[in-house]
Amino acid sequence: MATRFDPNNAQNAAEIEKQFAVKAVEQAQTYWNLLEKVPPRQLKLTKLDDEIFEHLMKDFPELNQEPYEGITKLDEEWMKSKDGKETWRKFIQAYEKKVQDYNFGSLIRTDAREEYSETNTIFVTRIQFYAIEIARNRLGLNDRAHEIAKEEAAKEKAKAEREKVKGKKKATN
Numbered sequence: 001m002a003t004r005f006d007p008n009n010a011q012n013a014a015e016i017e018k019q020f021a022v023k024a025v026e027q028a029q030t031y032w033n034l035l036e037k038v039p040p041r042q043l044k045l046t047k048l049d050d051e052i053f054e055h056l057m058k059d060f061p062e063l064n065q066e067p068y069e070g071i072t073k074l075d076e077e078w079m080k081s082k083d084g085k086e087t088w089r090k091f092i093q094a095y096e097k098k099v100q101d102y103n104f105g106s107l108i109r110t111d112a113r114e115e116y117s118e119t120n121t122i123f124v125t126r127i128q129f130y131a132i133e134i135a136r137n138r139l140g141l142n143d144r145a146h147e148i149a150k151e152e153a154a155k156e157k158a159k160a161e162r163e164k165v166k167g168k169k170k171a172t173n
Helices: 014-037 049-059 082-093 126-138 143-172
Strands: 105-109 121-125
Touching (some): 014 105
Antiparallel strands (some): 105 121
């Protein structure tokens, strides 16, 4: 007879954690690339963007106050407080049957005005990522990130061109 699985006492499997981390990083890189190429106000992340945005603004009235500082710069302590966790848990559960991988781990920038970095990133569920980033996009809070991503891409392109020229010079010498 198999023993019943108790998630509260389960051990973390290092290999599984690594795979989750790799997937979360890939998703973050993909999103950053999207921010580079598409003006954020035109970006659609899911088929349910309207519903998710309205739900976020209704359930989190503190985020729905101009100048939208609560969405621009996330307060991790608030999100992980007892009240924050309970409100988010209810929000997240509403998407269990609506959004694929709704509770999968995702990386999000704590400050929308900056790029992904070790100090500007926290781990959230996929639906939290969608909700916050949909709001940031619609409210124009990711416009600066769009500009940063475009600037980075231009620098990378120029660097690649310089490397290409250097390679040609070496080949002809």
